[in-house]
Amino acid sequence: MKLKTLALAxxxxxMAAGPxxxxxxxxxxxxxxxxxxxxxxxxxxxxxxxQLALDQAGSDAIELIVKDDARKPDxxxxxxxxxxxxxxxxxxxxxxWSNLLLxxxxxxxxxxxxxxxxxxxxxxxxxxxxxxxxxNVSWQNDMLPEASGEYANTAGYKNVFLMAPNYPAGKDMxxxxxxxxxxxxxxxxxxxxxxxxxxAEIAQIRASGADAVYYFLPGGMGIAFGKQFAQSGVDxxxxxxxxxxxxxxxxxxxxxxxxxxxxxxxxxxxxxxANKKFVEGYQAAYGRLPSFYASxxxxxxxxxxxxxxxxxxxxxxxxxxxLRAANFDSVRGxxxxxxxxxxxxxxxxxxxxxRDDGTLTNEVVAKVVDDMVDxxxxxCKM
Amino acid sequence: xxTVLILEQALNGLQFGVMLFxxxxxxxxVFGVMGLINLAHGSLYMIGxxxxxxxxxxxxxxxxxLIASLAAAAAMGALIELVVIRRLxxxxxxxxxxxxxxxxxxxxxxxxxxxxxxxxxxxTPGWLSGVFDFGGGLVYPKYRLAIIFVGLIIAAGLFLLxxxxxxxxxxxxxxxxxxxxxxxxxxxxxLYTIIFALGASLAGLAGAMVGVLESVEVGMGEPVLILAFVxxxxxxxxxxxxxxxxxxxxxxxxxMGRVLLPPLFSQFMPPVDAVPVASALASMxxxxxxxxxxxxxxxxxxxxxx
Numbered sequence: 001m002k003l004k005t006l007a008l009a010x011x012x013x014x015m016a017a018g019p020x021x022x023x024x025x026x027x028x029x030x031x032x033x034x035x036x037x038x039x040x041x042x043x044x045x046x047x048x049x050x051q052l053a054l055d056q057a058g059s060d061a062i063e064l065i066v067k068d069d070a071r072k073p074d075x076x077x078x079x080x081x082x083x084x085x086x087x088x089x090x091x092x093x094x095x096x097w098s099n100l101l102l103x104x105x106x107x108x109x110x111x112x113x114x115x116x117x118x119x120x121x122x123x124x125x126x127x128x129x130x131x132x133x134x135x136n137v138s139w140q141n142d143m144l145p146e147a148s149g150e151y152a153n154t155a156g157y158k159n160v161f162l163m164a165p166n167y168p169a170g171k172d173m174x175x176x177x178x179x180x181x182x183x184x185x186x187x188x189x190x191x192x193x194x195x196x197x198x199x200a201e202i203a204q205i206r207a208s209g210a211d212a213v214y215y216f217l218p219g220g221m222g223i224a225f226g227k228q229f230a231q232s233g234v235d236x237x238x239x240x241x242x243x244x245x246x247x248x249x250x251x252x253x254x255x256x257x258x259x260x261x262x263x264x265x266x267x268x269x270x271x272x273x274a275n276k277k278f279v280e281g282y283q284a285a286y287g288r289l290p291s292f293y294a295s296x297x298x299x300x301x302x303x304x305x306x307x308x309x310x311x312x313x314x315x316x317x318x319x320x321x322x323l324r325a326a327n328f329d330s331v332r333g334x335x336x337x338x339x340x341x342x343x344x345x346x347x348x349x350x351x352x353x354x355r356d357d358g359t360l361t362n363e364v365v366a367k368v369v370d371d372m373v374d375x376x377x378x379x380c381k382m
Numbered sequence: 383x384x385t386v387l388i389l390e391q392a393l394n395g396l397q398f399g400v401m402l403f404x405x406x407x408x409x410x411x412v413f414g415v416m417g418l419i420n421l422a423h424g425s426l427y428m429i430g431x432x433x434x435x436x437x438x439x440x441x442x443x444x445x446x447x448l449i450a451s452l453a454a455a456a457a458m459g460a461l462i463e464l465v466v467i468r469r470l471x472x473x474x475x476x477x478x479x480x481x482x483x484x485x486x487x488x489x490x491x492x493x494x495x496x497x498x499x500x501x502x503x504x505x506t507p508g509w510l511s512g513v514f515d516f517g518g519g520l521v522y523p524k525y526r527l528a529i530i531f532v533g534l535i536i537a538a539g540l541f542l543l544x545x546x547x548x549x550x551x552x553x554x555x556x557x558x559x560x561x562x563x564x565x566x567x568x569x570x571x572x573l574y575t576i577i578f579a580l581g582a583s584l585a586g587l588a589g590a591m592v593g594v595l596e597s598v599e600v601g602m603g604e605p606v607l608i609l610a611f612v613x614x615x616x617x618x619x620x621x622x623x624x625x626x627x628x629x630x631x632x633x634x635x636x637x638m639g640r641v642l643l644p645p646l647f648s649q650f651m652p653p654v655d656a657v658p659v660a661s662a663l664a665s666m667x668x669x670x671x672x673x674x675x676x677x678x679x680x681x682x683x684x685x686x687x688x
């Protein structure tokens with residue numbers, strides 16, 4: 001009888017220990033990002049930036065599962081289902097595009113999975129649609145364009161031609177700019193997402209007589225436009241948020257980009273210890289300068305590693321609090337989460353320069369906004 | 383809207399149109415003569431672009447790159463005709479679609495395996511950089527003019543080939559009665575390989591020329607393939623003349639739709655709503671055009687009843 005009780009007690013202890021053992025194991029992070037097609041370079045930046053943080057921490061606390069979404073919402077949704085149902089990931093991250101994020105994140109966070117966005121911050125998830133398990137580690141989409149609007153005011157532009165792809169982020173990028181810009185919009189053009197030929201738009205820019213062109217064309221779109229614009233003989237100044245002028249674009253478009261001003265929350269020359277460690281480590285590991293995509297993924301990984309010091313995802317409330325505390329050294333300097341789990345951070349204007357060794361990159365010119373809070377935060381009841 | 387802007391947009395439409403013609407000429411010939419639906423035509427476009435990128439980077443010569451694109455696409459076209467396509471002529475269209483779809487997957491993954499998934503970028507050759515000044519404020523990139531020029535020469539060459547040469551007579555004969563010309567002693571399988579390789583080389587050249595403007599990457603051919611199918615359906619399947627008219631119609635409709643619809647919609651809607659709606663409608667415009675053509679002429683503009 002005594003033996004039986006003992007055996008029961010032992011097995012009960014074992015059963016109780018079961019989940020604790022599992023929680024003691026590596027937590028699973030599912031990364032869905034774009035690794036094929038004209039935006040494959042962006043996904044590689046996200047993956048490499050995240051991996052670098054894990055390697056530098058030398059920690060085996062995180063098991064990373066990386067899958068390609070091919071920039072297709074349907075693919076992203078089925079990969080996400082697989083990660084949640086069969087891989088049983090604790091945290092998801094990686095998506096670059098707002099339309100893919102909107103297809104994946106609301107569903108994932110409702111099922112109790114944490115989603116940490118290393119890029120893309122659609123307004124729909126920042127205001128009324130905010131969620132306790134959704135954290136944005138990059139920016140709300142409107143933030144960099146709002147700073148671009150401020151920049152355009154100080155640069156004295158009165159009449160600006162606006163162009164962005166026709167999808168949720170493109171609309172946020174135009175709305176954000178128009179919120180702060182005091183001048184007129186010469187025209188607003190929405191192109192097809194993934195469009196490669198911009199002859200018709202360039203002709204409109206030529207005919208518009210605008211002071212400047214503001215555009216948001218990330219990845220291969222920005223490269224195609226940049227090359228075609230350089231060949232078009234149009235000399236209207238260009239500017240905008242960093243996406244169209246970042247480290248994934250500059251090597252392919254070449255010297256025609258020199259001097260372009262753009263707004264960003266991070267730059268490879270920002271003077272803080274975390275950023276030095278990141279930029280040097282990234283160059284040593286991958287042999288190229290990091291882009292802002294990589295910086296955001298690096299911050300995302302460090303945010304998770306920081307939160308894991310105090311809580312495990314198995315205890316959702318404790319882990320959520322740990323994430324909210326943002327207990328890590330961001331490569332962008334000051335970083336904290338607002339009420340809607342979107343960053344409060346400084347925004348800079350930087351400009352494209354050519355270094356002595358011939359590398360094209362961006363250099364900070366000035367800080368535009370201090371501790372910026374996004375415009376949708378007030379609508380979030382959290 | 384100024385005349386200069388309309389003229390420049392017309393040139394853009396023309397350039398897009400001739401590019402589509404290079405792509406759809408081969409597709410329509412293969413369908414017309416051999417009765418074959420070739421979904422892998424887009425992969426030949428991609429192969430041409432990759433061949434040009436590799437050779438142009440290696441030798442530093444853009445012209446050698448173009449020649450390489452023609453040669454590589456023609457060789458690959460001949461190879462897949464001999465190995466795979468040849469077995470499909472007597473099968474029904476579903477088998478052809480399945481087999482050529484498999485070819486897309488094989489060629490795409492093969493290219494990804496060889497070159498990786500990052501896109502390659504080519505620079506415009508120095509002598510075609512910059513713009514040509516027509517005077518009166520109309521300027522146009524030289525490289526795009528070169529595409530128009532090459533496309534028109536190819537169109538003229540194809541018409542001469544089909545109307546004036548023995549090969550052209552055989553192609554036309556093959557189109558109207560396959561069994562009969564075989565019975566008359568024409569080596570039909572050699573003819574098929576030649577037509578297939580010819581179509582492939584044009585697709586490869588189109589890929590190489592567009593690759594310079596945009597980027598060279600795996601899967602670049604499929605969006606163009608869809609447009610090429612729209613073109614040959616509008617033009618009438620099997621007709622080179624139809625492919626030319628169809629290409630120009632599609633090129634103009636797409637370009638002008640993108641330019642004219644947003645201001646038109648802004649007339650009676652607030653601009654905030656008008657621009658996204660008009661932009662979405664503009665990307666549908668060519669399919670609407672196709673639907674209209676099919677309602678009025680179910681066999682396409684130049685399609686004979688078969």
